[in-house]
Amino acid sequence: MNENTMRGRVTELLRAYPPATTDPAVFHRARFDAGLAWVHFPEGLGGLGISRDLQDVVDTELRSGGAPLNPAGHIGIGLGMAAPTILAFGTAEQQLRYLRPLWLGDEVWCQLFSEPGAGSDLAAVATRAVRDDGGGWVVNGQKVWTSSAHVARFAILLARTDPDVPKHRGLSYFVLDMSAPGVEVRPLRQITGEAEFNEVFLTDVRVPDTARLGEVGDGWKVANATLSSERVAIGGDQADRESGMISKVAQLWREHPGVRSAAVHDRVMERWVAAEVFRLTGARLRQRLATGAPGFEGAAMKVMFADLAQSISLLELELDPDGALQYDDWALVRPASVDFLSRGPGYRYLRAKGNSIEGGTSEVLRNIVAERVLGLPGEARVDKDVPWKKVPR
Numbered sequence: 266m267n268e269n270t271m272r273g274r275v276t277e278l279l280r281a282y283p284p285a286t287t288d289p290a291v292f293h294r295a296r297f298d299a300g301l302a303w304v305h306f307p308e309g310l311g312g313l314g315i316s317r318d319l320q321d322v323v324d325t326e327l328r329s330g331g332a333p334l335n336p337a338g339h340i341g342i343g344l345g346m347a348a349p350t351i352l353a354f355g356t357a358e359q360q361l362r363y364l365r366p367l368w369l370g371d372e373v374w375c376q377l378f379s380e381p382g383a384g385s386d387l388a389a390v391a392t393r394a395v396r397d398d399g400g401g402w403v404v405n406g407q408k409v410w411t412s413s414a415h416v417a418r419f420a421i422l423l424a425r426t427d428p429d430v431p432k433h434r435g436l437s438y439f440v441l442d443m444s445a446p447g448v449e450v451r452p453l454r455q456i457t458g459e460a461e462f463n464e465v466f467l468t469d470v471r472v473p474d475t476a477r478l479g480e481v482g483d484g485w486k487v488a489n490a491t492l493s494s495e496r497v498a499i500g501g502d503q504a505d506r507e508s509g510m511i512s513k514v515a516q517l518w519r520e521h522p523g524v525r526s527a528a529v530h531d532r533v534m535e536r537w538v539a540a541e542v543f544r545l546t547g548a549r550l551r552q553r554l555a556t557g558a559p560g561f562e563g564a565a566m567k568v569m570f571a572d573l574a575q576s577i578s579l580l581e582l583e584l585d586p587d588g589a590l591q592y593d594d595w596a597l598v599r600p601a602s603v604d605f606l607s608r609g610p611g612y613r614y615l616r617a618k619g620n621s622i623e624g625g626t627s628e629v630l631r632n633i634v635a636e637r638v639l640g641l642p643g644e645a646r647v648d649k650d651v652p653w654k655k656v657p658r
């Protein structure tokens with residue numbers, strides 16, 4: 266299939282379901298069923314089984330045709346982490362069951378990875394999954410920082426199934442039904458005032474063996490597929506020039522002559538250029554993904570994204586110190602997604618702090634770039650060959 270055929274398909278969709286007069290939910294369903302949701306996914310699962318680079322053509326044509334946007338915000342974890350993992354490791358039944366409602370936003374997903382003692386060192390997770398008599402699993406443990414758990418229908422869950430082998434080898438990966446008995450979700454309040462993430466307590470939660478993704482003991486391999494998709498998902502979207510956080514600073518600069526000085530000009534320009542580099546690197550990352558050779562750009566992009574968000578939001582505060590310090594809302598709300606642009610500069614500044622922690626801290630991602638891209642010596646790993654249960658905690 267070439268670009269022209271692809272454009273033809275989008276035109277057909279737009280003709281059959283004119284965005285101006287079609288309910289967005291109906292449009293999304295039609296788009297998924299036409300294979301234009303994620304074109305590299307198989308036919309019948311929202312795709313056409315073709316090269317991923319044609320997705321950009323679809324997205325561009327849909328945007329210029331006024332199509333409604335897929336509600337990506339609250340389904341970011343589903344789209345960016347659960348879906349690629351289910352595609353790579355799920356059975357045909359699992360793919361058929363989960364992918365359509367996930368993409369349509371009918372079912373929200375969350376990620377039950379981090380624990381109080383296992384964040385950067387994710388392979389250290391202590392949540393236990395033990396076989397029950399019927400061949401299923403009983404799960405006990407505590408997860409933390411779980412974005413969207415309060416609205417999630419399903420979770421991707423990393424749990425320890427064998428404590429007698431070294432940490433990376435004793436893990437398995439499951440899909441968890443968040444409505445199962447024994448799942449308790451408690452809000453965790455953030456520096457912004459709101460609680461977009463949670464603690465999740467798992468007490469004798471029963472998980473059928475059919476909800477396993479990948480082989481027993483292969484959870485680390487599956488989790489790594491999720492993590493590399495997670496880093497690509499951050500910054501992997503198509504974006505317009507001067508969109509995102511930099512748009513706010515550019516707007517301030519243009520509309521408020523009072524903030525302008527030569528020094529400020531330099532700082533605005535520096536960030537504007539960095540934002541553009543980030544955007545174009547994202548485009549190149551998508552091209553590399555399309556050829557099936559993503560490399561480790563995802564890790565570098567994630568570090569870049571965090572640095573940029575923090576430096577732009579700080580500059581925005583500095584340009585408008587009086588306004589910015591009037592924080593707009595301390596109410597404990599539990600949003601389903603992060604919306605940087607509709608809130609004030611104070612919110613952007615505080616929320617950007619999390620960008621260098623969520624999805625892997627910048628320090629750890631720099632380690633990944635150092636070791637796997639630059640080939641520098643790795644960190645000493647003292648627990649590599651020690652059974653997990655013997656590692657002091």
Ligand SMILES: Cc1cc2nc3c(=O)[nH]c(=O)nc-3n(C[C@H](O)[C@H](O)[C@H](O)COP(=O)(O)OP(=O)(O)OC[C@H]3O[C@@H](n4cnc5c(N)ncnc54)[C@H](O)[C@@H]3O)c2cc1C
Pocket residue numbers: 375376377378379380381382383384385386409410411412413462619620622623624625626627628629632644
């Ligand atoms: C907004 C937000 C949303 C999140 N959402 C989710 C979610 O939905 N699901 C989920 O499972 N998790 C989520 N997390 C958790 C996140 O992935 C972890 O917080 C992160 O991996 C860091 O782990 P930690 O908090 O245990 O810190 P630690 O691992 O304890 O790290 C503490 C500090 O030590 C540094 N450090 C640790 N190891 C090294 C090393 N080897 N070299 C150099 N420095 C090191 C870290 O970089 C950090 O600065 C979220 C976090 C945030 C902030």
